[in-house]
Amino acid sequence: MGGWETWLTDEAVRRDAAGLTRRLRPRGPDDDVIDLAGNDYLGLSRHPSVVAAAADAARTWGAGAGASRLVTGTLALHETLERELAAFLGQPAALVLSTGYHANLAAVTALADRDTLLVSDAHIHASLIDAARLSRAEIAVTAHGDVDAVAAALAAAGGRRAIVLAESIYSVLGDAAPLTELAAVCARHDALLIVDEAHGLGVAGPAGEGVVKSLGLASAPHVVVTATLSKSLGAQGGAVLGSPALIHHLVNRARPFIFDTALNPAATGGALAALRVLCSQPDLASRIATRVAELSRLLAVEPPAGAVLSVPMASPHVALAAQAECLEHGVRVGCFRPPSVPDGISRLRITTNAGVPDDDWARATGVLAKVVEAHR
Numbered sequence: 263m264g265g266w267e268t269w270l271t272d273e274a275v276r277r278d279a280a281g282l283t284r285r286l287r288p289r290g291p292d293d294d295v296i297d298l299a300g301n302d303y304l305g306l307s308r309h310p311s312v313v314a315a316a317a318d319a320a321r322t323w324g325a326g327a328g329a330s331r332l333v334t335g336t337l338a339l340h341e342t343l344e345r346e347l348a349a350f351l352g353q354p355a356a357l358v359l360s361t362g363y364h365a366n367l368a369a370v371t372a373l374a375d376r377d378t379l380l381v382s383d384a385h386i387h388a389s390l391i392d393a394a395r396l397s398r399a400e401i402a403v404t405a406h407g408d409v410d411a412v413a414a415a416l417a418a419a420g421g422r423r424a425i426v427l428a429e430s431i432y433s434v435l436g437d438a439a440p441l442t443e444l445a446a447v448c449a450r451h452d453a454l455l456i457v458d459e460a461h462g463l464g465v466a467g468p469a470g471e472g473v474v475k476s477l478g479l480a481s482a483p484h485v486v487v488t489a490t491l492s493k494s495l496g497a498q499g500g501a502v503l504g505s506p507a508l509i510h511h512l513v514n515r516a517r518p519f520i521f522d523t524a525l526n527p528a529a530t531g532g533a534l535a536a537l538r539v540l541c542s543q544p545d546l547a548s549r550i551a552t553r554v555a556e557l558s559r560l561l562a563v564e565p566p567a568g569a570v571l572s573v574p575m576a577s578p579h580v581a582l583a584a585q586a587e588c589l590e591h592g593v594r595v596g597c598f599r600p601p602s603v604p605d606g607i608s609r610l611r612i613t614t615n616a617g618v619p620d621d622d623w624a625r626a627t628g629v630l631a632k633v634v635e636a637h638r
Contacts, residue, residue, distance in 0.1 A: 281578030282599055295589065296626045298613050299596040303569040304464055304546045305617010306536040307496030316497070319531025327524035332513070335524030343534045344501070350537060351463070351472055352480030353487060353503035357512055360525045362460055362490025363389040365500030367396065368516035369456055369488050370427070374399040379424040381415045383407070383439070385432050385604045387458060394427065406432075406604070409443045416451035424453040430462035430473035434603050434611075436566025438466075442477055448484050456486045461568040464494020469544035473567075494540070497533035499525040549616040553623065557614060560631050572598065573610040573634055581608040584637040591629045610634070 277283045289295075306312050319339060329335035340358050348356040359365045370393035374380055378399040382390070385406045394401050404411035416424050426448055428439045441457060448455040459472045467476035472487070479485050486508060491499035502512060512519055540546060550569050558565035563573055575581035578599040585597045588610075596611030603609065612630065 280600075281582060295592050295594045296618060296622050297594050298615060298618075298626060298630075299594045299611065300613060300615075301493040302496050302617065303494045303550060303613065303615060304470075304496065304536075304540065305615055306494070306539055307532075308617070309496070309536065309539055311539055312496060312532050312535045315535030316528040316532035319527040323527035325528070326526050329524065330520065330522060331524045332520055337524070337527060337530065339527060339530045339534065340524065343530055343537070346534065346537055347489075347501055348503055350541060351459070351487060351489070351503055352475040355506045355509045356501050356503045357509045357519065358491075358525055358530070359500045359502070359519055360522050361498065362458075362488070362492060362500035364518040364522060365488045365490070365502050366390050366458060367393045367518040368512055369486060369502045370394060370425070371397045371518070372512050372516035373397075373454065373456075373486075374423075374425055376400075377422055379415070379419045379422050381412050381424065381426045381453075383412075383428050385434065386427050386429055387433065387460070390427050390429075390456075390458060399425075406435075407437070407440055409440050409447060412444060413447045413451075416447060416453050419451070419453075424451060426453055426455045427458075428455065429458040429460065431466060431566070431568035433461050433568075433570060434572055434598055434605075434609070436564075436568055436570050436572055438473060438567035441473060441479060445479050445482055445485055449482070452484075454484055454486060455482075456488065459487050459489045460493060461570065463489050464540055465547055465550050465569045466567065467547065470494065470540055470547035491529070491533040491536075495533045495536040497536060498529040499533055546616050550614055553614045553616070557612065557627060557630070560627055561612075561634050569614045571610075571612040571614065573612065573638075575608045575610060575637065578608045580637055581610060584610055584633050587633050587636070588629060591633070593626045593629045595630070 327335040344356040344358050366389040374397035376398050380394045380399045380401045382403050384403055402415040431438050445455055457474055462472040464470040466473045474480050474487050487503040489501045491497045581597050588595050598609040598611050600606050
């Protein structure tokens, strides 16, 4: 084991020197820091109705689902969440999985094989990258947001089945994908478009229904949607949405679904309650948009299409220093550093949160303005 221990030590030294070391920092339940680092965009993870629904589901069904979905793990609660989530996003059907990561793995690996061409935007999430690699399909990576490059790759597919991978809103730069144009290109070439709505659900569209539905693409037969339940819905889990034929195929072919224990009852119940809160309070999405515009002006950055602002920093070390100073003043923000950033530029990652009270929001924005000015 001496060789392995030496290698691990060398890797740790290299990461430290580059300012790329990551550490787990447990927090308590009564943390009084203003959290602008997490993904609880709408502040629903602690909403009384959501917490109560999660607790009720655990009392009713137990701490876990008890098995995979195809054994005894499918609960009536899963079916209700799938039905209501599909209706909200304008999709015919949905399939709930244990994480958003698994949703992307399931969709791609069940639909692609060695005879498939995957056309991947250069900025897609790690879960889609891993899914593409696991599928064993040929992968063509295109420049970020380049519709012409996607069209050229599809034209060269040579009659093979083809799938285009994109996100509705990209998490690092915060920009929206040209989905209308991508969908049209896919339709012309009989290709499938898989869109990850992780950062669109609950944030984009007049009522938070996501980018795909707001653009009128939800009924397009060649568009498949994946989503997470852990961001705007404040719970945990993921989903794939599309035609009943697609869902039937995933149930029978998607290994991340077939061989995984079903989403636990508490997370399922919490996500369902959060979805219902969102349906009853469509102004939550507009509150995000208002705060995004305010913070973008204050920090002099391009306003994102979603809830996450990305503030470029000179280096990983500078980004970490700015993050630490924010925390000293009671505001927690995230930090993007390589290899998490597709363009290699370190950034502060600031999550706009609709659930933060107005006075806390005002205090947080004041801190951010001073810290960014000092470190930019």
